[in-house]
Amino acid sequence: MTLGAMMFFPAGGQISSWRHPDANPQGLLDFNYYKNIVQTAERGKFDLFFYADELYVWDRFESGISHANSIRPEPITLLSALAAATEHIGLAATISTTYNEPYHIARKLATLDYLSNGRAAWNVVTSQTDEEARNFGRDKHLDHTNRYERAEEFVDVTQGLWDSWEDDALLLDKESGYFADKDKLHNLQHKGNHFQVHGPLNVARPPQGYPVLVQAGASEAGKEMAAARAEVVFALVSSYSAEGLLASQKFYEDLKGRMAKFGRNRDDLKILPGIMPIIGRTEEEARERLALTESLTPPQLGLDILSHHLGQDVSSYPLDEPLPFRPDIDQYNQSKTVLKGILDLIDKGLTLRQLYERVTNKRSLAGTPEQIADIMEEWFKKGAADGFNVSFSHLPGGLDDFVNLVVPELQRRGVFRTEYTGRTLREHLGLKRPANRYAKVRV
């Protein structure tokens, strides 16, 4: 079983995790806070630490400024410092293809892969909001089709740059004075719709060949891209009931089934549903902790988050009635996957209050360590998951609980490692090191 430790917000899995009595919001800009967390994840033998990101302060509503956890250290900067403080755990940086240049990103990820001895991963996202566009010289966010087209080309160029040095291109021969073998250094000379990049990269090919490619999109375009390229997919989960299991099995089969047409094996991609365990030593304690976690978000903030995901302000509608309209997903230009999840709830007749409570408190699973391990084992064994991307009601306490209570239970059942056996993240995940496109041509 593959396990990712997810930092969705720096204080935990929820926008209001920072308010948890055991959270430490004073640490959000302090290296030791993050070091402690990622070292705990490493003690728990997690495959990777997964750091989410956005490129703006969510200030569409006043509640976002007043109440939301709106500061985030920049991913590459943070993960590189953490590489120096860890030895085994993979480090996944969320980086947008919409507001970056492939040469910079190829170089940063290659550098992180070197500095960490092969532990870098890239969570490819396309960003979501007009607010982000306005921080990068545009008025509006790129439309869905265009940003996926750009994302595909971005990943192509980046991987091309990683291949620009063959694995044995560096000679470093002091005596003869030959630093590199010119026949093994290649220009990319890419000219596409979105990018023109000549190359070569000024960092040699990364230890992993390519840093591991992570993705989360579950739209049609997102699934096609994942089947073609992704090595880890972070999947959203509607619930941990039998119905949720069935939906995840269906998603799992759908995605793995698409891989053959891209010449890939099912094992080349690990599907990790999200899970936010709320752990109690007893069921009652778990229920109490769940209630505490769900009480942290002020109602106005919850309502505004719902308005955000619906793409329109719904705060003037009656709280205890169903919404009197159903947003059009085709006209929508934020995450279609998130909107689809909300539409399913609208179709079930939830009231506005029920809706925002569900949207705010997503993916949590309250129970004893055994109950949580039961669900994880069942989903893993029944073809719904290759592992999980675990988030936490608050940090560092929620992670401490998981590592101290759930990980040993999974290890006892023989479904999770007791020691790291590999050296690189690819080795933890059982993924092949990709061949270099230019070396192949020579053979």
Next chain:
Amino acid sequence: MTLGAMMFFPAGGQISSWRHPDANPQGLLDFNYYKNIVQTAERGKFDLFFYADELYVWDRFESGISHANSIRPEPITLLSALAAATEHIGLAATISTTYNEPYHIARKLATLDYLSNGRAAWNVVTSQTDEEARNFGRDKHLDHTNRYERAEEFVDVTQGLWDSWEDDALLLDKESGYFADKDKLHNLQHKGNHFQVHGPLNVARPPQGYPVLVQAGASEAGKEMAAARAEVVFALVSSYSAEGLLASQKFYEDLKGRMAKFGRNRDDLKILPGIMPIIGRTEEEARERLALTESLTPPQLGLDILSHHLGQDVSSYPLDEPLPFRPDIDQYNQSKTVLKGILDLIDKGLTLRQLYERVTNKRSLAGTPEQIADIMEEWFKKGAADGFNVSFSHLPGGLDDFVNLVVPELQRRGVFRTEYTGRTLREHLGLKRPANRYAKVRV
């Protein structure tokens, strides 16, 4: 006296430093190599570690690919990992304003400043070559005027983003649920010729207010920008003779004299001439080491470097005659400062061979520790320097020698610190923490 430890190329101050018998080119992509170097600089009480950068492989000539030190870890990624391995030394990242976005750079530098507890600096450059342009979707490099205009606006926007959170804007009040004080969070809403950036930044104001601003340009536009904004200037030196001292005194006075019109004090800017000491225990050993260092660059590579800086291939001209033409600096779009240095040598009647030897082996000063300290002390006391940006014939050995032999000599003379007394880089340099533009408005 302020001292910077400069890593011009990862293996040392010269393009062929990697060939030095005591260099360690196998370490160029290994974190421990850099960690060892920066920890040695910290042991030597250097104010800052200064990491140079370019955004391409210099492949204009075949010798560049075959012989030059053409790989460089990406600066922010490297320095952030080094922040985790050091406690006191400042960390200066070279970042181009021509091929970046201010929102990303403001965020990365703010993050580095937090993770290092106030030790981040930014060496602002505008890039130099068409090769770099071709890695970022353009055919030609921006012209000199345009790229300085862009650089000014870039720095403006970045500093505006650092001000977008007032210093006391974060409330982090779990009880009331208030994360931030909305009256102390500001949108930049910048709309300029080169950038449109709405803000605010999603990292709070850095510990230093603004990370320290470093600059190297010595063109007219570069000097004006430095006088207006820079806090550290890295200056090129023609020689360490009496003539070189005079030229540096003139540059020093020129630059400091320009500051008053921007409302700045002379002490708000530290001018650091470059120096590459070649240290021997005796004069003879120093001369031998100098000869060794100067023998490392193959003649063809030296000639090609000269051709690069002249903007045209001169390899077909006779080696032992002066160049039969003088390039036009007004039509030139790489570093005008470097070209001007070469033109001065051409005007002195140097042959082509002498020219490329001088261009390849720049800024070195061979002598005993006492002789090197003599020059440094003289320049410091005679108004030519506030300190030095020290580079090394090879790493880590050249730095080891400097820290073990020259630093104690400077300390004995009372011109250099024996312990760090400050906590942040600003404190090491004796620079004020800038006020927040929005906080000022309120008062």
